[in-house]
Amino acid sequence: MAHRKKNRNVGIIGIGQTKHSSHREDVNQPEMIHEAVSAALTDANLTMKDIDCIVHGNMELFEMVHQPDLWHTLGTGAYGKECIRITTGGTVGMTIACASDNLVASGLYDIVMAVGFEKLQEGHTTGGITNMADPLWFRNLQTGALTGSKAYELISEFGEERAKRASMMYRIIMDKHAGLNQYAHRSFGLEFEQLDDLIKSSPKLVGDLKLIEMCSQSDGACAVIFACEKKTKELSRHPVWIRDHITVHKEEVFQIFGYHKDYPVLQSHRFAADQLYKRNNIDKPLEYFDVFEMYDPASWWAVDWLRDFFQLRGDEHIMLVEEKEIMIDGKMPINPSGGVIGSNPIGATALIRVAEAALQIRGDAGKHQIPKPVKHALASGFGGTMWTVLMMLEKELNWQEADNGGILGNQR
Amino acid sequence: MSKKAEQSESFIVEGKLALPYAYFAGRVGSTFITTIRDQKKIMGVRCPACGTVYVPPRQVCDKDFTDIRNNWVTLGNSGTVVNFTVVRYDDRHLPRTAPFVLALIKLDGADTPFMHILEEVAPENVKIGMRVEATFAAKTTNTILDIDHFKPAPEKVRMTTERPEAGRKAWTPGDEPEMQEKRRGGKPDMSTPVIITAALTGAATMKNQNPAVPYTPAEFAEEANKCWKAGAAMVHVHARADNGMATHEHDRIRATHDAIKEKCPGLIVNLSSAVGMGKTAEQRISQIVAVRPEMASLNTNTMNFSIIDRKTGKIFIDYVFENTFTMLQDFGKAMEENGVKPEIECYDMGGLDNIMLVAKQGFFTYPMNFNFVWGVAGGQAFRAESFIAMMNALPPKANFTTCGVGTEEFPCIMQSCLLGGHMRVGLEDNIRMPNGEFAKGSWELVEVAVRIAECLGRSVATPDEARMIMGLKKK
Numbered sequence: 076m077a078h079r080k081k082n083r084n085v086g087i088i089g090i091g092q093t094k095h096s097s098h099r100e101d102v103n104q105p106e107m108i109h110e111a112v113s114a115a116l117t118d119a120n121l122t123m124k125d126i127d128c129i130v131h132g133n134m135e136l137f138e139m140v141h142q143p144d145l146w147h148t149l150g151t152g153a154y155g156k157e158c159i160r161i162t163t164g165g166t167v168g169m170t171i172a173c174a175s176d177n178l179v180a181s182g183l184y185d186i187v188m189a190v191g192f193e194k195l196q197e198g199h200t201t202g203g204i205t206n207m208a209d210p211l212w213f214r215n216l217q218t219g220a221l222t223g224s225k226a227y228e229l230i231s232e233f234g235e236e237r238a239k240r241a242s243m244m245y246r247i248i249m250d251k252h253a254g255l256n257q258y259a260h261r262s263f264g265l266e267f268e269q270l271d272d273l274i275k276s277s278p279k280l281v282g283d284l285k286l287i288e289m290c291s292q293s294d295g296a297c298a299v300i301f302a303c304e305k306k307t308k309e310l311s312r313h314p315v316w317i318r319d320h321i322t323v324h325k326e327e328v329f330q331i332f333g334y335h336k337d338y339p340v341l342q343s344h345r346f347a348a349d350q351l352y353k354r355n356n357i358d359k360p361l362e363y364f365d366v367f368e369m370y371d372p373a374s375w376w377a378v379d380w381l382r383d384f385f386q387l388r389g390d391e392h393i394m395l396v397e398e399k400e401i402m403i404d405g406k407m408p409i410n411p412s413g414g415v416i417g418s419n420p421i422g423a424t425a426l427i428r429v430a431e432a433a434l435q436i437r438g439d440a441g442k443h444q445i446p447k448p449v450k451h452a453l454a455s456g457f458g459g460t461m462w463t464v465l466m467m468l469e470k471e472l473n474w475q476e477a478d479n480g481g482i483l484g485n486q487r
Numbered sequence: 488m489s490k491k492a493e494q495s496e497s498f499i500v501e502g503k504l505a506l507p508y509a510y511f512a513g514r515v516g517s518t519f520i521t522t523i524r525d526q527k528k529i530m531g532v533r534c535p536a537c538g539t540v541y542v543p544p545r546q547v548c549d550k551d552f553t554d555i556r557n558n559w560v561t562l563g564n565s566g567t568v569v570n571f572t573v574v575r576y577d578d579r580h581l582p583r584t585a586p587f588v589l590a591l592i593k594l595d596g597a598d599t600p601f602m603h604i605l606e607e608v609a610p611e612n613v614k615i616g617m618r619v620e621a622t623f624a625a626k627t628t629n630t631i632l633d634i635d636h637f638k639p640a641p642e643k644v645r646m647t648t649e650r651p652e653a654g655r656k657a658w659t660p661g662d663e664p665e666m667q668e669k670r671r672g673g674k675p676d677m678s679t680p681v682i683i684t685a686a687l688t689g690a691a692t693m694k695n696q697n698p699a700v701p702y703t704p705a706e707f708a709e710e711a712n713k714c715w716k717a718g719a720a721m722v723h724v725h726a727r728a729d730n731g732m733a734t735h736e737h738d739r740i741r742a743t744h745d746a747i748k749e750k751c752p753g754l755i756v757n758l759s760s761a762v763g764m765g766k767t768a769e770q771r772i773s774q775i776v777a778v779r780p781e782m783a784s785l786n787t788n789t790m791n792f793s794i795i796d797r798k799t800g801k802i803f804i805d806y807v808f809e810n811t812f813t814m815l816q817d818f819g820k821a822m823e824e825n826g827v828k829p830e831i832e833c834y835d836m837g838g839l840d841n842i843m844l845v846a847k848q849g850f851f852t853y854p855m856n857f858n859f860v861w862g863v864a865g866g867q868a869f870r871a872e873s874f875i876a877m878m879n880a881l882p883p884k885a886n887f888t889t890c891g892v893g894t895e896e897f898p899c900i901m902q903s904c905l906l907g908g909h910m911r912v913g914l915e916d917n918i919r920m921p922n923g924e925f926a927k928g929s930w931e932l933v934e935v936a937v938r939i940a941e942c943l944g945r946s947v948a949t950p951d952e953a954r955m956i957m958g959l960k961k962k
Contacts, residue, residue, distance in 0.1 A: 103513035106546045123552045139508040154549040194511065202506045210500045 089119025133422030165458020223282020253413025689915030733763025
């Protein structure tokens with residue numbers, strides 16, 4: 076909820092996630108969810124009795140389970156409680172965070188737990204995504220979640236070598252970050268010296284999108300507990316405050332690309348960022364934020380989207396990557412967790428962005444903690460067909476007074 | 488435009504979605520399904536916090552969120568139908584050809600039901616509450632269909648199982664505080680094992696009322712043995728002639744007594760000193776002295792002992808059952824002198840007072856054993872407060888059991904068990920089960936008594952324990 080429309084402030088007081096992995100044969104879906112829920116309750120020093128409402132999110136039919144929220148009650152702890160199920164595609168993890176914020180801010184509930192989950196090894200991702208396309212003119216043709224158009228665009232704009240190297244540089248940085256995160260699914264131990272070899276050797280999936288550049292398919296769950304300002308202050312020693320969030324999306328079919336001459340490519344990221352920063356009086360997002368947990372389905376998209384999210388021009392985003400300023404100790408650390416390329420249990424993925432951004436503010440990220448103080452964090456979700464969700468997190472509740480950097484003034 | 492023309496211009500995309508999936512059952516689910524497959528055993532988990540037994544099992548109790556994954560319990564293969572439906576259409580995804588029954592079955596010992604196919608019974612004969620048991624598949628499919636189906640099961644019968652005391656430590660009389668004092672405080676002593684007596688015949692119940700009533704010595708022996716297996720420590724016997732009439736013939740009574748002792752040597756045999764209607768005092772006591780059972784009934788007052796229509800009040804047989812003070816004295820002395828412990832039958836508080844008057848002569852050995860009898864036409868009807876008044880009037884160290892005619896059998900024995908007393912059931916007193924169906928024998932009524940004892944957490948006495956409690960000498 077936009078900050079100035081809020082009935083009351085909302086803080087994050089508990090965070091839990093599973094180890095993300097390609098196979099979790101040892102647990103079924105509710106059991107895996109229970110791991111994340113238990114971890115979040117422990118983190119918040121609460122029990123299920125304290126939770127007023129559960130917001131459940133995952134992908135539609137990815138595990139071939141109808142109404143999973145009911146079945147997952149065994150893991151979410153929703154027995155006898157309010158429980159809401161949300162599914163908005165890849166964004167769902169972020170949407171449940173937004174919904175939880177709205178539910179608490181509205182005054183309906185004091186403490187809400189968002190639970191995102193996926194067990195991609197149990198289902199067939201492309202089979203599920205295929206259903207999104209129009210049966211008459213697109214379903215038989217499309218390639219599920221894989222697309223090569225972004226690589227084509229970047230190569231067209233910046234030349235083949237620079238574009239490919241930027242994408243692979245981003246990929247290697249994410250691998251290094253994932254290596255620091257105990258919960259991350261994939262970390263190969265890639266080195267920058269391997270960059271050119273990887274460009275040549277990694278198999279191509281669609282166009283110039285290579286296997287190693289694509290996100291993983293993971294099993295995992297994440298739970299985040301949101302509380303009203305009063306409860307947050309009572310219960311949490313190091314709360315993280317939700318400042319604002321925005322959701323932007325376009326029509327639910329794939330042929331959006333090239334549909335309009337003025338909008339030949341995905342514009343929802345840029346549009347969302349513009350609106351969010353404008354209403355929060357942030358004119359230099361790259362200066363303002365200390366960390367960005369971005370939903371990066373593939374390294375090509377990630378490199379391109381930096382330009383949209385930070386309102387950059389020309390090749391500023393390429394330079395951020397080339398100069399390794401997106402590394403954990405760089406000017407704008409991107410995904411210290413290793414991001415979506417490192418771990419992707421889809422229904423949890425976007426919620427993990429919020430969780431990881433909040434951990435950075437708390438200083439609790441462990442080995443992948445950014446070595447400088449983190450006051451302002453940004454997290455994004457992507458999915459749907461063309462959905463963008465952005466969420467801003469703050470260390471201090473009175474962020475306007477606490478930090479004037481990048482803020483034009485409090486016009487409240 | 489006709490409807491047909493409209494349709495002909497409507498293009499329809501015929502599609503088919505293929506959504507393959509795998510499902511990771513988890514460790515708990517894996518144990519459940521592989522145990523069914525490999526051991527033909529159905530397992531559940533019990534929540535240590537709330538006691539709920541889940542079948543199929545789960546890792547977390549959804550009620551209190553407790554981790555319950557390691558608290559396995561093995562359930563039997565039989566259970567009860569708690570709900571069902573009849574599938575009456577055919578479809579590829581269905582496991583059977585219609586019509587077939589899908590039932591929600593709650594296994595014995597489980598708190599949650601699960602669904603399975605119910606076969607070997609016509610759909611119209613399926614009822615909620617019916618007993619069913621699992622039939623395992625001959626060949627595994629690695630699915631829940633490794634239980635092929637459930638089928639109707641015979642009613643739960645304890646006959647094949649061990650006596651209820653199996654596996655527990657034998658009871659011995661401890662250095663217990665005065666029982667009567669405890670009772671007065673309103674705190675019953677339920678620590679003693681409960682003695683269950685099966686009254687096999689009486690003088691009035693006939694085979695035309697319930698075919699399980701024994702007449703011949705062999706039938707008595709068979710029925711007594713079944714009662715012993717079910718949990719009885721003692722049988723109460725009115726011997727019968729072959730035509731079913733109550734008999735005072737010494738040879739027949741001895742033959743009946745000995746047949747029981749031969750078939751079931753440990754069992755206590757308690758003979759009637761009432762025998763039947765119209766018997767003289769001599770006929771009634773001489774057989775006791777001749778056969779010398781371990782125990783015999785001693786009736787405590789002269790009273791109406793009639794057969795009255797309970798609904799209309801119409802008198803069928805009017806009879807006065809004579810038990811004068813002299814008879815109390817002579818019967819009591821004869822029994823004690825011959826090592827036969829009297830079971831003192833009190834049909835009301837007056838009978839109890841009568842025996843306590845005679846007891847002042849001092850020939851009764853302790854402990855005295857009383858039986859409160861309810862519902863005789865001529866005696867008092869069962870009332871909970873009357874029961875407590877009778878119990879409070881007992882002499883020190885006395886034991887009490889109880890029996891009731893007809894439907895009064897169950898409430899009176901339950902109250903007795905609750906108050907630390909003992910229980911008598913059997914076809915002499917009552918020919919029906921609590922649900923109104925005919926009892927298959929006195930043994931089935933003994934099973935009801937055993938269940939009552941189990942519900943109250945009391946152990947069921949072995950014959951030897953009963954002897955210790957009642958002060959009998961084994962013969």
